[in-house]
Amino acid sequence: MLCCPRCRRGSLAPQSAGWLCDACSSGYPVIGGIPWLFADPRQALGEWRGRLGLLNQHLASEASAMRAEAAGPGITPATRRRLEHVAQAHDDQARRLGALLAPFGETQGSQATHQGLGTRLPTEQGLTNYYVNLHRDWAWGGEENAAALAELAAALGGGVGGLGRTLVHGAGAGRLAYDLHQAGDAPLTVATDFNPLLLAVAREMFAGRTLELYEFPIAPRGLEDHAVLRRLHSPGPARAGLELVAADALHAPFADGVFDTVVTPWFVDIIGEPFARVAARVNLALKPGGRWINTGSLAFSRAAHADRIGLDEVRELAPAAGFAEFTVREATLPYMRSPASRHSRLENVVTWVTRKTGPAAETPRERVLPRWLLEPHLPVPRTPAIEMRAISSRVHAFLLAMINGERSMREMAKMLVDQRLMPADEAEAQVRIFLLRLHEETESQ
Numbered sequence: 370m371l372c373c374p375r376c377r378r379g380s381l382a383p384q385s386a387g388w389l390c391d392a393c394s395s396g397y398p399v400i401g402g403i404p405w406l407f408a409d410p411r412q413a414l415g416e417w418r419g420r421l422g423l424l425n426q427h428l429a430s431e432a433s434a435m436r437a438e439a440a441g442p443g444i445t446p447a448t449r450r451r452l453e454h455v456a457q458a459h460d461d462q463a464r465r466l467g468a469l470l471a472p473f474g475e476t477q478g479s480q481a482t483h484q485g486l487g488t489r490l491p492t493e494q495g496l497t498n499y500y501v502n503l504h505r506d507w508a509w510g511g512e513e514n515a516a517a518l519a520e521l522a523a524a525l526g527g528g529v530g531g532l533g534r535t536l537v538h539g540a541g542a543g544r545l546a547y548d549l550h551q552a553g554d555a556p557l558t559v560a561t562d563f564n565p566l567l568l569a570v571a572r573e574m575f576a577g578r579t580l581e582l583y584e585f586p587i588a589p590r591g592l593e594d595h596a597v598l599r600r601l602h603s604p605g606p607a608r609a610g611l612e613l614v615a616a617d618a619l620h621a622p623f624a625d626g627v628f629d630t631v632v633t634p635w636f637v638d639i640i641g642e643p644f645a646r647v648a649a650r651v652n653l654a655l656k657p658g659g660r661w662i663n664t665g666s667l668a669f670s671r672a673a674h675a676d677r678i679g680l681d682e683v684r685e686l687a688p689a690a691g692f693a694e695f696t697v698r699e700a701t702l703p704y705m706r707s708p709a710s711r712h713s714r715l716e717n718v719v720t721w722v723t724r725k726t727g728p729a730a731e732t733p734r735e736r737v738l739p740r741w742l743l744e745p746h747l748p749v750p751r752t753p754a755i756e757m758r759a760i761s762s763r764v765h766a767f768l769l770a771m772i773n774g775e776r777s778m779r780e781m782a783k784m785l786v787d788q789r790l791m792p793a794d795e796a797e798a799q800v801r802i803f804l805l806r807l808h809e810e811t812e813s814q
């Protein structure tokens with residue numbers, strides 16, 4: 370069922386060191402027991418390692434900031450206790466994450482270089498983006514998970530049997546995939562995601578092991594709730610046939626038409642592609658007559674305006690993506706209700722089941738990279754967009770270099786004018802805007 374995510378021509382065969390494409394000979398490692406099937410496995414590993422390094426750095430700097438504040442003047446005893454408790458939890462969490470993610474290896478190079486090169490953290494694809502999901506999945510008790518499974522069962526007409534070979538895209542920490550597999554009779558359920566932290570937790574839970582990690586609630590109820598050491602555990606080891614794969618859904622490592630069911634839980638609105646293309650990708654993975662089960666939100670608020678679709682437009686777009694026979698349910702359900710937090714959400718969850726009736730009108734393309742990015746010996750073209758970026762980076766670097774602990778905004782503005790980088794009537798205001806943004810960014814980090 371596996372297909373090379375790089376060339377998409379060959380199938381993958383297991384070797385002692387991992388998986389190998391029988392057409393282009395690309396190799397894919399198994400890391401921490403999970404097949405690492407990214408089109409460029411080394412790059413993906415480097416990026417996630419970078420994010421782990423940034424997360425560790427963040428945990429350490431937060432802990433030392435808390436300790437410094439605890440030692441400062443005017444701190445009341447309860448505040449000091451809270452700061453010391455959370456600081457200690459940050460240190461302990463770093464150790465726990467280090468142990469869990471040890472198979473992924475250490476970060477190479479400095480954190481500053483990583484940040485400069487654009488390893489995206491924390492707003493996009495950070496290791497802890499969906500961190501709270503793993504506590505919901507495996508620590509808070511079953512209420513939300515049971516409600517999610519019940520919605521799927523209801524949309525399927527009363528049960529989750531007969532799903533056949535099932536693919537769960539963006540499975541996160543894996544609870545829904547686990548519950549579907551355990552409650553149903555699928556011979557194979559493949560849970561995929563690209564986040565190694567969530568995958569590592571899913572691996573432990575599927576094996577029936579326990580794990581302890583901290584939860585840091587948004588609105589803690591009491592002092593101890595600012596950092597709660599949670600015991601994550603599953604109801605028991607999964608039955609045979611529940612598999613984990615680390616992969617990017619935009620370069621999915623599966624052969625076309627091999628799944629009876631594709632499940633997309635809380636996924637279609639975060640993948641970052643127009644809905645029609647996501648639907649066409651789901652179509653490609655399905656056998657003729659296969660079913661697509663979607664559940665979650667339709668929150669496309671960051672997409673292009675035309676792509677911020679609702680349920681009516683889903684129905685309109687589905688036929689061209691090769692789907693018909695829609696069963697839709699909408700239910701208002703509690704979402705991320707941590708027992709330690711005053712904060713929780715109610716979500717109007719949309720669940721649909723639809724059937725593949727034919728191929729999609731347009732085959733989704735892989736994200737095609739230019740040749741100079743694939744072949745290291747080719748010259749890198751200086752496009753107008755890169756030229757623009759180079760100029761703004763020069764100005765940026767110049768401004769940062771001017772900050773020496775002595776110069777005022779006025780003096781910096783004068784230097785910009787002297788260097789002919791900015792007219793005199795704009796310079797002071799622009800320097801202030803730049804420094805204000807820098808202040809806000811560094812404070813928020």
Ligand SMILES: C[S@@+](CC[C@H](N)C(=O)[O-])C[C@H]1O[C@@H](n2cnc3c(N)ncnc32)[C@H](O)[C@@H]1O
Pocket residue numbers: 499502538539540541542561562563564567616617618619634635636639640
């Ligand atoms: C909103 S979360 C939902 C997680 C899980 N389904 C749940 O309901 O708890 C979206 C998930 O999709 C994953 N994801 C986002 N983009 C992805 C991509 N291109 N390939 C694979 N996984 C992706 C994220 O890591 C995250 O686990």
